[in-house]
Amino acid sequence: MRLLLVNHPVRAPSRRAGLLALITLLFAAFGLAPALAQSHAHGAPEKAGQAKTAPAKVAPAKAAAEKASPASQATPNQTPPTISYHTPTTFTLKTGIAGGRMVYIGVGGAIEGKINPTLMAHQGELIQINLINGEGAEHDIVVDQFPARSAVVVGKNASTTISFQANKLGEFAYFCSIAGHRQAGMEGLVQVMAGPRETMASGGADIVRDPADLPGPIGQRPSKTVRVDLETAELVGRLDDGSTYTYWTFNSKVPGPFLRVRVGDMVEVHVRNPANSVMAHSVDFHAATGPGGGAHTTQTDPGAETVVTFRALKPGLFVYHCATPSVAHHITSGMYGLILVEPEGGLPRVDREFYVMQGELYTTASFGTNGMQELDYDKLISERPEYFLFNGAVGSLTKTHPLYANVGETIRIFFGVGGPNFTSSFHVIGEIFDNVYPMGSVEAPPVKSVQTVLVPPGGATIVDFKIDRGGNYVLVDHALSRAERGLAGHLIVDGPENDAIMHAGPADAPAR
Ligand SMILES: [Cu+2]
Numbered sequence: 001m002r003l004l005l006v007n008h009p010v011r012a013p014s015r016r017a018g019l020l021a022l023i024t025l026l027f028a029a030f031g032l033a034p035a036l037a038q039s040h041a042h043g044a045p046e047k048a049g050q051a052k053t054a055p056a057k058v059a060p061a062k063a064a065a066e067k068a069s070p071a072s073q074a075t076p077n078q079t080p081p082t083i084s085y086h087t088p089t090t091f092t093l094k095t096g097i098a099g100g101r102m103v104y105i106g107v108g109g110a111i112e113g114k115i116n117p118t119l120m121a122h123q124g125e126l127i128q129i130n131l132i133n134g135e136g137a138e139h140d141i142v143v144d145q146f147p148a149r150s151a152v153v154v155g156k157n158a159s160t161t162i163s164f165q166a167n168k169l170g171e172f173a174y175f176c177s178i179a180g181h182r183q184a185g186m187e188g189l190v191q192v193m194a195g196p197r198e199t200m201a202s203g204g205a206d207i208v209r210d211p212a213d214l215p216g217p218i219g220q221r222p223s224k225t226v227r228v229d230l231e232t233a234e235l236v237g238r239l240d241d242g243s244t245y246t247y248w249t250f251n252s253k254v255p256g257p258f259l260r261v262r263v264g265d266m267v268e269v270h271v272r273n274p275a276n277s278v279m280a281h282s283v284d285f286h287a288a289t290g291p292g293g294g295a296h297t298t299q300t301d302p303g304a305e306t307v308v309t310f311r312a313l314k315p316g317l318f319v320y321h322c323a324t325p326s327v328a329h330h331i332t333s334g335m336y337g338l339i340l341v342e343p344e345g346g347l348p349r350v351d352r353e354f355y356v357m358q359g360e361l362y363t364t365a366s367f368g369t370n371g372m373q374e375l376d377y378d379k380l381i382s383e384r385p386e387y388f389l390f391n392g393a394v395g396s397l398t399k400t401h402p403l404y405a406n407v408g409e410t411i412r413i414f415f416g417v418g419g420p421n422f423t424s425s426f427h428v429i430g431e432i433f434d435n436v437y438p439m440g441s442v443e444a445p446p447v448k449s450v451q452t453v454l455v456p457p458g459g460a461t462i463v464d465f466k467i468d469r470g471g472n473y474v475l476v477d478h479a480l481s482r483a484e485r486g487l488a489g490h491l492i493v494d495g496p497e498n499d500a501i502m503h504a505g506p507a508d509a510p511a512r
Helices: 019-030 062-067 291-297 327-332 377-381 481-486
Strands: 089-096 099-106 119-122 127-131 159-165 168-177 185-191 225-231 234-240 244-246 258-262 266-272 305-311 317-323 338-341 352-363 372-374 387-390 403-406 410-419 425-431 433-437 447-449 452-455 459-466 469-479 489-496
Touching: 019 234, 089 119, 099 119, 119 127, 185 305, 291 305, 291 481, 317 327, 317 410, 317 459, 327 352, 327 377, 327 410, 338 352, 338 410, 403 410, 410 425, 410 452
Parallel strands: 089 127, 119 185, 225 266, 244 372, 258 338, 352 410, 403 489
Antiparallel strands: 089 099, 127 159, 168 185, 234 244, 266 305, 317 338, 352 387, 410 459, 425 452, 425 469, 433 447, 433 459, 469 489
């Protein structure tokens, strides 16, 4: 029922090199023809060394700044295959009757309500068409010049999907191949235009917290008092290409700042609510022991400041969030973050640390609709999100703020779920977590060699893994329908592809 505008033009095609293979795996998992994910040279050819990440010597805390100009740090390496990839451009069509004719009716986004809408695509894009049976007669959809043909849907609301690569320019008919239906009105056009799709400017602020934006380890020191400043900023932020949302945040980013203390520290939290806020806000620390986790004493009106101090009694990775009614509304709008209470001496050192949180958004308009998006309270309380998001926005960790690392490095991801409602099955496609600290507990020994970690709302986990092979790895919630509602991240790993670990072809294929 959506126009899934998961279309993200690739500005730096080289960075997507290698993703294709992973997406192909996804398609295989979905039973789609692997041919659909064939590589295609689209956009500028890869330049050697462009797909660079911050070099190994860059400390995690510096990575964010360094990667702003990755090309300048290029070092020769094995150049990945010259491919780029567009995530699917998805259209939803529902069959129906209009003006006495059988037709397809557009659902969601720019084609909402349009009869036999023209589906606009750009050369090289992977097009997905979702077909929903709107009235219970037998239908299908065919784009015979590509060729692409759907299964037949029979019952009302029965649905199917097709996808194909828009590898030809021009206008191509889509139609229903059931006898007589095309003549009765069931036909429209797929229009494939030259060149990449323009990114629509949304006008909103970048509210995405860079996953490399977190303080370094504390390590060995005596406990002390640590001051934390949280500003409950409300601001219009970019939700997706062409859409915005009024986020409520801690310090203008989603998630809020990554806070890092050690066990035994006194944490003095100052909550300042700017005068231009509409709402009161507060903070509840799961790392605190005491009523409301601090929320009782931090209900803060616009223009006011409150302070609460708690002792970090237990080590672990904990969520904090706004706890002002409607709490679900405040959380969905972006008011959540993580605080790491390090055990004495800290966690085992790794080469890079990242900070990622998952949440949902409940908008009145369907996923992918352009323009200013508003909260839908009914969807919120009945748990029917339109968006699933890492770090607050669609494309946050794929387009604007991917994770970068180098082969041979050890990676740690501090992963939490703000929610407010959905448990994540956190997984990195193509990797195995060497160490998992389940439920964010750092007092038990980590669990070894794990594929997928369950993280509930208001919960967190820590995963460590060493990267043995270059390429692109994809962060997902393995409830993969959510990937079609915005939930994906890229970990771009620079370095040798290491054929000994995986290579195309039979076991005895010669090394490249
Ligand atoms: Cu709030």
